[in-house]
Each structure stands twice: as structure tokens, then as C-alpha cells.
Amino acid sequence: MGLVTLLGGQFSAILQSWSWLKAAAMVASVLAFYVFGHAIYNIYFHPLSKFPGPKFAAMSHLFYARISVNGDFVKTMTALHHKYGDVVRWTPNELSFSSAEAWKDIYTPHKPGETFVKDPGFYLIDDTLRAKMIANISDPEEHKQARKMLDPAFSNKALFQNQDVVLKYVNMLMTAIQEESRKGPINLVDYFNWVTSDILGELAFSEAFGSVENRKTNSWIATLFDATKFGAYDGAIHSLSPVIWKHLQFFVPRKMREAIVNHISQSKDKLLARIGKADLEHRDICSYILEKKDEMGMNDWNLAGYAQTLVMAGSETTATSFCGLTYYLCRTPEVYQKLKDEVRGRFKTMDEITIQTATFPYLTAVINEVLRIYPPVPIALPRVTPKGGAMVAGVFVPEGAIVGVQSWCVTHNPKHFKDPHTFRPERWLDPDCTDDLSASQPFSLGSRNCIGQPMAMMELRILIAKMVFLFDFKLIDDTLDWDRDGQCYRLWQKPPLWTEVTMREGL
Numbered sequence: 001m002g003l004v005t006l007l008g009g010q011f012s013a014i015l016q017s018w019s020w021l022k023a024a025a026m027v028a029s030v031l032a033f034y035v036f037g038h039a040i041y042n043i044y045f046h047p048l049s050k051f052p053g054p055k056f057a058a059m060s061h062l063f064y065a066r067i068s069v070n071g072d073f074v075k076t077m078t079a080l081h082h083k084y085g086d087v088v089r090w091t092p093n094e095l096s097f098s099s100a101e102a103w104k105d106i107y108t109p110h111k112p113g114e115t116f117v118k119d120p121g122f123y124l125i126d127d128t129l130r131a132k133m134i135a136n137i138s139d140p141e142e143h144k145q146a147r148k149m150l151d152p153a154f155s156n157k158a159l160f161q162n163q164d165v166v167l168k169y170v171n172m173l174m175t176a177i178q179e180e181s182r183k184g185p186i187n188l189v190d191y192f193n194w195v196t197s198d199i200l201g202e203l204a205f206s207e208a209f210g211s212v213e214n215r216k217t218n219s220w221i222a223t224l225f226d227a228t229k230f231g232a233y234d235g236a237i238h239s240l241s242p243v244i245w246k247h248l249q250f251f252v253p254r255k256m257r258e259a260i261v262n263h264i265s266q267s268k269d270k271l272l273a274r275i276g277k278a279d280l281e282h283r284d285i286c287s288y289i290l291e292k293k294d295e296m297g298m299n300d301w302n303l304a305g306y307a308q309t310l311v312m313a314g315s316e317t318t319a320t321s322f323c324g325l326t327y328y329l330c331r332t333p334e335v336y337q338k339l340k341d342e343v344r345g346r347f348k349t350m351d352e353i354t355i356q357t358a359t360f361p362y363l364t365a366v367i368n369e370v371l372r373i374y375p376p377v378p379i380a381l382p383r384v385t386p387k388g389g390a391m392v393a394g395v396f397v398p399e400g401a402i403v404g405v406q407s408w409c410v411t412h413n414p415k416h417f418k419d420p421h422t423f424r425p426e427r428w429l430d431p432d433c434t435d436d437l438s439a440s441q442p443f444s445l446g447s448r449n450c451i452g453q454p455m456a457m458m459e460l461r462i463l464i465a466k467m468v469f470l471f472d473f474k475l476i477d478d479t480l481d482w483d484r485d486g487q488c489y490r491l492w493q494k495p496p497l498w499t500e501v502t503m504r505e506g507l
């Protein structure tokens with residue numbers, strides 16, 4: 001009897017596990033059927049199915065996720081445009097454009113209701129890691145209010161008032177470069193990060209971050225830069241599954257997660273410290289935000305988001321431009337010599353170089369050319385097509401699709417620029433040049449363009465003019481190839497820029 005019961009028990013256990021196995025197999029086949037069916041739908045029946053692009057990219061977001069986090073984003077997108085043409089379907093619901101016309105069609109203002117709004121799947125917002133602030137708001141009306149609040153902080157009047165701050169840090173940087181380069185080659189990537197973040201610290205929070213002075217990256221800035229890759233991982237995971245994204249902390253590398261969490265709490269502290277500072281002599285960018293904080297319904301969390309964004313948007317991009325400038329000047333001796341002749345012929349002393357005088361055409365052309373050949377924001381900034389769909393660069397795109405101009409690809413498109421890989425500032429000065437200069441839009445266009453463009457141009461002009469006036473610089477690594485060695489995680493991860501800097505002879 002005992003044996004029969006035992007056997008009976010085992011038999012029902014086998015039956016039970018058998019039904020579990022059946023259930024699991026059924027779930028797996030439903031899942032496989034769903035994935036397969038979804039892939040077939042995406043490739044053959046999706047509203048974007050007629051657009052060219054790799055089938056694997058059209059099937060699911062795996063391709064997007066992979067190139068977002070492997071550092072090869074720009075190289076991959078360039079290869080896709082090379083293969084498929086100026087419009088490529090590179091995710092199930094997204095088209096990448098590499099044509100000048102698309103800039104205008106997507107980013108310039110449209111009638112109400114026809115605006116291409118920012119894609120909320122890319123500009124993510126939540127209550128734990130991604131605070132809402134000017135750059136990630138999708139709703140055009142809400143953004144208009146945020147822009148109205150910040151516009152006065154970036155007006156010509158404010159720029160004029162801020163010039164002494166910029167000059168102070170640029171001069172400090174010249175001293176730091178002069179002193180440190182006596183000891184041997186220096187990595188200019190650090191120096192440019194220091195100066196741009198110090199300037200932003202003073203202009204935004206009335207706080208000296210002290211990086212140039214201490215010749216060491218301020219810890220808050222260091223965590224900010226550590227966290228730059230976070231956006232790429234964040235977007236990749238969200239594209240695969242918004243549900244998993246909600247539990248993101250399990251999927252992002254620990255070091256990066258800690259960096260972002262640290263940074264948010266430090267940003268809040270910064271803001272609170274700034275709120276505690278009464279009776280400032282001048283208005284900093286925070287003054288404009290704090291004045292409108294209640295009217296705009298902002299809490300400490302949103303304020304921390306603004307603090308992070310301003311420093312990140314304003315310092316990393318400008319520092320990247322300086323690095324690109326140094327690299328391309330060193331690699332193009334005829335341009336470097338011409339710029340030296342212009343600067344050194346024009347000014348007799350360093351003090352003659354001011355915000356007002358550092359504005360001559362060749363310098364501007366050199367800056368425009370570096371922003372073309374090495375755009376600090378090299379990717380497409382995604383927008384959603386409005387109700388009813390819209391024409392983009394001569395093709396009809398259905399409503400609800402994501403579109404964007406791939407910044408690096410369009411500025412290297414031979415249809416728009418002759419010898420696109422050649423650093424040639426003359427293309428910006430020659431009235432007979434056949435290049436379509438409007439294809440280069442490093443600050444984007446329209447109501448969501450860069451609010452800090454005049455500030456960035458001011459910093460770029462003055463710093464480059466002073467550096468070229470004072471120093472001769474030479475890269476010590478002859479094998480360094482900026483295109484090959486740089487990686488892109490939405491923004492650039494730059495290779496080190498070890499440079500031998502000597503004081504100009506005769507000074």
C-alpha cells in the first residue's frame with residue numbers, strides 16, 4: 001500500500017511538473033510568436049516600412065540600444081547613411097536624415113499644432129533621476145515659459161555684464177598653461193574642462209569651482225562628467241522596455257549609477273547653498289530662475305535639474321570645441337600658421353585681446369569650421385512628426401514618427417561639403433564656395449536651439465585668440481586620430497590631448 005501511495009505521489013508530481021512544463025512551453029511559444037509577429041509587422045507593414053535601412057534595425061530597438069552604448073554611434077550612423085542614402089530608418093519608428101533641407105523642415109517654427117515636439121522617449125523625465133528642466137520639456141507652451149524665464153540671463157546685456165568673468169578665467173587659464181607646460185606636456189582636455197566649468201560655476205551659481213586655480217577637476221564637475229554616459233544607457237534601456245527602465249538601477253553599471261545619484265544630491269546641495277546667498281553684487285543665472293521658481297511651480301528637484309543642465313550643456317560642449325580646435329589646428333599647419341599671422345599681426349599685447357576685438361573674420365571661420373567638422377552634439381536630436389504627418393526633405397513622413405538630423409553625418413555629407421573631412425575655414429569666407437553652409441547647425445535651429453550660443457561664441461573667440469597669441473602648441477602623439485579614437489555616447493568621449501606648449505618666441 002505504502003509503495004502504491006509513493007508511486008502514486010511521484011506520478012502526480014511528474015504530471016504536475018509536466019503541466020508546468022507545458023505551460024512554460026506555451027508561454028514561450030506565445031512570446032516567440034509575438035516577437036516574430038512584431039518583427040514581421042515592423043519590417044513589412046509598419047507605416048515607415050517603405051523607408052530604406054537595415055532590417056535588423058527596423059525589427060526591434062536592439063540595434064539602437066547596441067549602438068547607443070558601444071561608443072561607435074557616429075561611425076555606425078555614417079556607414080548607414082553611406083549605404084542607404086540621406087534618409088535611413090534606423091529604429092522601428094525613427095528616421096535619420098543627413099540633408100540640409102531636413103534641418104529647416106524639422107526644427108524651425110511651425111504653426112500651432114504642426115510643431116515637431118521633442119521626443120519624450122529620448123528626453124526622459126521622472127521623479128528619481130531625471131528632473132524636468134528647460135532642455136527636456138516636450139510641450140511647446142510649457143517650454144516657452146521656461147525659455148522666457150532664462151532669456152534675460154543670456155541676453156546681450158547679460159553677456160556684456162559677464163565678459164569680465166569670462167576674461168578672468170581665460171587669463172587664469174593662460175597662466176596655468178604657461179606654468180604647467182614648463183614641467184612637460186599637458187593634457188589640454190582637462191584644462192578646457194576646467195575653464196569652461198569654472199566660468200559656468202561663476203555665471204550660474206556665483207560660485208568659483210576652483211578647477212583652474214587648483215589645477216584639478218572640482219569634485220562636482222568630475223561626477224558630472226562621469227555621469228555623461230548615463231544618458232546613453234538610460235535611452236537604450238527605455239527604448240527596449242519602459243517597464244524595465246522603471247527599475248533601471250539594476251541594469252546600469254554600478255559606477256555610473258553611483259555617479260548620477262551622487263551628482264543629483266550634490267546638485268541639490270549646490271542649489272540650496274546658492275539660495276542661502278543673499279545680497280549678491282550681480283545677478284547670476286540662478287537669480288532669474290529663483291525669481292520665477294514659485295510662479296513656474298518648481299521644487300528643489302527641478303532646481304537641481306536646472307543646475308545640472310546648465311553646467312553640463314554649457315561647459316562640456318564648449319570644452320569639446322576647444323579640444324577639436326586644438327587638434328585640427330595642430331593637424332593643419334597652414335591653417336594654424338594663417339591664424340597665428342592674423343592674431344599676432346593684429347595685437348601687440350595680450351591685453352588688447354578683448355571680447356570686442358577678438359571678432360575678426362578668419363577667427364570666426366576657424367570656429368565655424370571646427371563646429372562643422374567636430375560638432376559637440378554629433379547625434380540627431382529627435383522630434384515627433386505632428387498630427388497628419390509632414391514633409392521632411394521632400395518625403396512624406398506619417399504622424400507620430402520620430403525624425404532628426406544626424407549632425408555629424410550631415411556635416412560630412414559630400415553633397416553639402418566638398419572634401420568634408422578636410423579642415424578648411426576658407427569655405428566660410430569664400431563667396432564662390434559651392435558648399436551648402438546651412439547644413440552645419442551645431443547649435444540647432446528654432447525655438448529649441450541653444451540658448452547659450454552667444455556665450456559659447458564669446459568664450460571660443462577670446463580663448464583661442466589668446467592661446468594663439470601667447471603659445472606655440474604641438475601634439476605629442478603623432479598617431480592620434482580624432483575621428484578614429486573618439487567615442488560617442490550622445491556626447492563625445494574625447495581621447496586625451498597631450499600637447500607640448502611653448503611660450504611664443506620673443507614675448
Ligand code: HEM
Binds near residue numbers: 136317449
Ligand atoms: C559650443 C558650445 C555649445 C554647443 C555646440 C551647444 C549645442 C546645443 C544644442 C545642439 C542644443 C539643442 C539641444 C536639443 O535640441 O535637445 C542646445 C541646447 C541648450 N544649450 Fe547649448 N551648446 C553649447 C553651449 C552652451 C552654453 C555655453 C550654454 C550655457 C549655459 C548652453 C545651454 C543650453 C541650454 C540651456 C539648452 C536648452 C535650450 C532649450 O531647450 O530651450 N549651451 N545646445
